[in-house]
Amino acid sequence: MEITFNTFERFVFDKLYFNYKTNGTPFLSRKSWGLKNFNRYFQGSENSKYFGYSYWEQNYQIRVPFNPASFIFTINSPTEIYFGFQHYLDYKGDVKVVEDLELFKTAFLATVKAKLTGDFKIKQSKKASVQKYFTVDCITAFDSLEQLWTSFSKFEDLIKTNFNETLRTTEANFKNLEIRQVKNKECEYCIEGIKKNTEFFRLTNLKPDISNFHDMDDKMKNLNKILYGPPGTGKTYNTINIALEALEEDLSNLTRDQVNDLFEKKIEAGRIVFTTFHQSMSYEDFIEGIKPIEPSQEGDPVIYRVVDGIFKMLCIEASFSLAKEEESVATENVLDFSLAFDNFVQEIEENLASEETIELATKNGGKVVVDGISQQGNIIIKHPGKDNTYPVSKQRLSKLHAAFSDLADINNIDQEFRSIIGGSNSTANWSVLNAIRKNNLVSKEVPKEIRKYSWDDKVQVVKSLKKEDYKRKIGEPYVLIVDEINRGNVSQIFGELITLIEEDKRLGNPEAIRVQLPYSKDWFGVPPNVYIIGTMNTADRSVEALDMALRRRFSFTEMPPKPELIRTEGKAENGMVDGIELSALLENINKRIEKLLDKDHMIGHSYFLSVEGLKGLKAAFQNKIVPLLQEYFFGDYGKIGLVIGSKFFDIKDNYLDEDFFAPFEDYDSSPLVERKVYHLKNIQEMSDELFVEALNNLQRKTTN
Template structure:
């Protein structure tokens, strides 16, 4: 097997590059090191470099203003960039197009600098991995790129079954491959070639070392103390999967910003250790200011989503069984500190003085309310603006970089958020009810003809979105409860499926209870619950998934349960404890069958429901998950009291989950506890021509902020001239007359005249404005005439006084009544009458 893997690597593209390279593969590194060793320095330069090499923070501050020392520092950084893949500024200093390095050493930059200087003046004082790196660059034929002394020892013992001797190591490596036909074009590349081969099968010779997280932290603390590394560790709890770390000054180390080593709950692989700096301020401002200020990160660092904001992490993750995990974590932590530590401390200082208050005040003034209604006459852009408002609430990186003047870009991003489920758009109407909005019992179509119709509880629009929003908050938990719930759900569903197959096949299924006796699974209900009965018994007991999930979250080990009746009752209330114990026992025995996937987990809606049902009110406190937005268009066209029901109270800001006055209700159909999370926003739109704000349900008015959207006359799209008058002035004149005759709620919106020319304005009048006026005035054309003038409405010629049928003396009342009609300039039948442009002049009284 080992031979096959080595032969496979020989065919690898990188191995082929090494073997076919004409020059020494790291010639530029060798030249740089030789240049440093042979460089002549004045005594003052030598003293300065030696002194600065002992303090890396001071060393890296040397810039172009120091003409004597700056070139020296850049040369040393260049040498390191060939030696260590994790070197700071590797891409900047490395002179190769592919930024090639020969080791993944993870040595601290301060140690590299200190030893490079020492190597020039007292090379005998340099030892270990760093000396091995320099020796390789200077004499690649007789040295390898396997730098770690530990690795060298493991390799000799594994391949050659003998004790390690440093003087013989290069010859030992060559002897490993004596039976292979290996060749390189340049002999100086042979040791790098075989070193790469050896590392390609590292999992064969590296010993498997597995630590518990708390043991790792203890080893790190001891290492930091012995190496005099100025970081201090927070207290570690027994079950913790992360540890906070402070810098030497204790400025970085609190909730605003702290170094952290541990498992990321958002990571696809829960067993990987990350080295991060987290920003978890009290306000969104304190979190976001770091992301908004630090524009460019070094190559080995990246931003990642964390606690409704962004934090910074080292790109590489580690495993507890990594042999070099102590050195790797130390190197990663110092890399973050060396590259951005000063910037973080500067931002924290500014926050503590004035910036926090200034920015917080600005953000507070721009804060979007949880519940808002945009109201105004038709055509004022309420729905249009609800899209903008929803995106501003989401306010992620794409929204922050969005060109708000590009409507196509805005709409495309809105559509994307709708597809993602972050924004839901719905319209209220007269037939909308509680069952559509919250939950209701509805039929399910049978899977095949002849099957009975099944009625199930279906979630409505609001409850579905509350599940999504609450699930985001569930993912912020630092524990593993979310995964535990989902794993239990998977095992429960698998058990249901297996038992159903047995029952369909006519087999009986027995489950063991705590006493060792057996119970029977009588059936699986339509809702997926277990129906249990005792052997030879007639009475059945229902075991539901919801209650079993609660039991599993509290009782991890059934063997430790002494009184199942009392302990089960304290968790799920009254039940047949033996029935529940039998099913829970069967599920917990199958924990080892949970599939593990290293990719980021994708959750079904049913899985999200399971997780959310496991949350308590405490889980929402202090959590600010990603925002979700529900847009309700035409909110005043539905019966709000009927649609919202008892939930009208829960949408209040101080009644949301996570708030001090948080409330939950028991829903009438499912009997589930339900509350509205604080990361769910509602935007309603309301056409005041249909119903005024005052006519709205009083309970709704109290719980929503109202933003009036009147016609806007100063829009640049209204400044074009139409028959000698600005469109804005025409609209303003029409609305002034409507307000006199009716009220401001029935004005005409600006959207009907946006970007209109002398041709398109005609259609707008006849397809939008005049029909609205006909609706507003109930066909009273005399009032329409008062708004538009004689140019649009004219008096029809009288047909005479004898036009009615004989009917007592009533006809006399109507004989002299004036009748008006709309003049339609779209028809070519006007014969001498004024044209549309002249009608506009009449409207404007010009």
């Protein structure tokens, strides 16, 4: 890993700022009061080779320019970066404060020493002539910033927890100290000062404005976004860019073909899911539902299972990404047990195929028999000589495996197992779990970084996660694109999850919510690294008519027609075709539509981008523009004519005999006999000369 001081400083600040915005954890990176004095992100400098920040404030002052209790990052060289915690104790005032500081130091270090694991060194100053302090430093070198931050986050949690716990448990002894948590207003003041200091960004070759802060705010606020506009304005086109940018891909130097290739790769990798809402879309398709499963062998009965929908599956993938980021012992235990269970099932199937009787020992010294493996993958157990069978599932067994490290310590398996998984199959579950542990089938030869995780592995890990496991995690972003989001019954499709997609209700936030799903009975929440991007055709249904619950939980970005793009991005040279300026043509059409209807029914610029000549322009009018106008005006050719002009119509003056209509008493049909009949021309069969004449007529241009 090789990185500059300024880049690393910004990296740390962004992490802290992200945590503050998501979890509400205020911090202080500077102690200078007065906005103009915030000329760096942190106290410390490149010359001093360190910088630091704190979560605490106090009523006593010391000679160092920043907070006495701070997390410190030391940068000895571009390849040597370390972190630690430092607490200064050199108060030059009331001796009682110094005594309390020493008491606090002793109590705190005693607690931390017992819990630190890894390469850490505790150092204390001894000379009275210099500043007194103690430090807890990590002396491990890291290969990447993310690896360092993952390790640091665990260290920071340990220090913060024990620092606060020491204050709380020994508060009566520290009568002269007033150490408290940093307040939100102090944090906001600090951030505001840094935001306004644009000079610093210029001097350090970072962005010369505060757009990164706004970008981060937008990222937090726009986890749920809808692009809305009339047809052909590039809504679906832009979702590809937005989705890839959410995945932190740099698209600045890529061609459109390269962007599309990258998009397809992300779909194949499962990072992006694309779907379209329609009238038949349901909760069972989107979240979960009971579906028929095709029998594995011909003649077997059809079975029904609870099957995860597209959104639930994406959330499981995203949650698993967060769990992998943590790489906790609990997560690895779940994965190891999942592999052990699968290996055990495979061994059972091989033995059953050889018609071997498989007996497993019970806790009381008896035996149970493996009767088979169900289509759901459960191990079927029964007692010798009896017909009743008991299914043992991986999910339940994984919970027991996590809850009981030693099966020999269990005294009452019915009571203790029931407290974890419920049910009445305690003997069967104990026997299978005991057999798996004795077989020790977990392979330690596969390195974790190249280990292949099955879908079932991921599900088991996510089910094992608790709310607190999502805190302070970022994870890889995942994106769901919902095209035509307003065409589905949103209340029916999202169900109770319409609340869970809110930013502050996402897992990892203080107001996070989980709900129990109706079919699987699983507890489910939406992780913070899932983006939802929707598109909405305003000509199909206006924004105002959209479900209010959906509107409140999404930010809306209007995608109006942009005629100027025809000139800059279209295939026609300078946006001109045989003297016809395509952008002006589109503007004329849209102004008339807006006058007759509204802006939601205008024509998008994308219909003109692929036009190279008159042939392509004819096809655009015949196959795209005119059909849209017919739909907009419900076949009212008079209004269509007001938009595109009379030259696109064959107008017949049918003067017929008065006896043309069938006789109908007391109804005067004579005005109808004189009525004109309008027929739209087949535009692609028009000559080039007549077509250009019709376009000039549309724009009220006279031709010689």
